[in-house]
Amino acid sequence: MNEEASWDDICVNPHESFLELGRREGKEAGLKAGFNDGRSLGQHKALEFGIELGFIRGFVLVAHRDILPSIEIARAEKIAKSLHALQQAIDEFPGPDEMFQHVHDPNNTETMLDDELQSDSETQTRNALDVVGKMQRIRAKFKLVTVQLRIPHFSLKQVMEEAGQNPSNVGSVSNASAQNEVSETNMAAIEGGSSDW
Template identity: 40%
Template structure:
């Protein structure tokens, strides 16, 4: 037998001895490691499913809110444009004097910029690949935490940050218009109340969902 064969045989015997020693010292190690791996995979699947459910709910909420703000901005912008086209006297129009109209226009412009910058669903998830990254992550907990927290540089877009800026600017617009109680919730509550009384609300009933002209 050559020296190489002897070395290979000694190495194999040494590995077997180490494995046996490990098993004797801690006989539950194999079961603990197997349970850890299975628990980790089950946790990833459960977390993904929970996150998907919450994401759908939040997506609908964000979509409704952004759509509502866009509708309000469009109607107000059209009304101001019509005011300019008619060369109306700003001191007598429903928006107030020239200085107030200018402030409202500036806020509308800022709000429009924020709305245009709000990411689409494709932009929100493009290139994140978070599921694949989690499945291929190492056993190191630090690696998993980095992926989940976005520290790897591939985090999803900060939708909540975008929404907070839009809400703040919209609130400022409502203050400038003196529509202090006008909001998506107020409109939905009014629509629910009208719909509960009559499946086909009249024009006057529908008009109660929006602020009166005198508040402009």
């Protein structure tokens, strides 16, 4: 009887099998394209976050080493506390191993699927690895430190724009005196509260 039903289906709607085949092929192509787009976007965002975190970490190290000793003690204590909180937030930012472990944990996947079915979209965005939220908190702490150091407009974007305008400062500097000159210029701008560098 199944053969008769199949034969009847073929006679009544001969294009149904082609529609189903097209649906399957389209779904497979869509999944593949979505995976490729997701991978590309993920790599791009990871690079952006990595550059920004590296910039902020470098700033924290320079601030501890060079800026704090030259500031009056009362202000330096507050800034040191903020720098410590910023360094701690950077250290707690999840690395790739932690993120992939969280994604590939089979128990976690089942829990996440159950949670998705039972919760609304706002709750879904608040998972254990809220990378965007952690990055926003790091940016806020960085902004607090720059305001405390009286350089509120100092940012990665500004540094990158100025590096593009003056390409001679980009890359490695082989001359030690040139390195000291650049360092002294930057330190003078930071200590003087100037935000135009």
